[in-house]
Amino acid sequence: MALAAAIAVLHAQHRSEMLKHQLATLQTEQADREQAVARRPQPRPHYAADAAAVVATQAVPIDAALSAIEHTYVQGVLVQALELTPAARAITLRLEFGAPDLALSYVVLLNQHDARINWSIESIEMGAGDASSRPIATVKGVFRD
Structure with missing residues (x-):
């Protein structure tokens, strides 16, 4: 046992x-x-790119840029388009104007509104030569940190 x-x-x-x-x-x-x-x-969530764009947009003083555009007036200059690129911290305007000095005057006035935004003329396309075609300027505003 x-x-x-x-x-x-x-x-x-x-x-x-x-x-x-x-x-x-x-x-x-x-x-x-x-x-x-x-x-x-x-894997990154499917909404990650959109979320990053929202965060980038919030970091840019869009209100200041829109206010500058809204309060800048030069007779003979017409804003045709506006494109915000938050990732590049930039805003691009497409202006129709009657004479080259008008586009320059518009940019000078834009720069007087907010020191956080540096506006400059990127390019000018002259009209096709007929009376209905007006020159177009591409103006870029870059947001400073």
């Missing part, structure tokens, strides 16, 4: 050691899987 009890104890100890070893192996494998998942590059 004592021999049977001793064998049962030894068997239980052996089984316990085997289970401890299996548990340690499983824990190591689980830790390895978790590390592999942590190292794997996470």
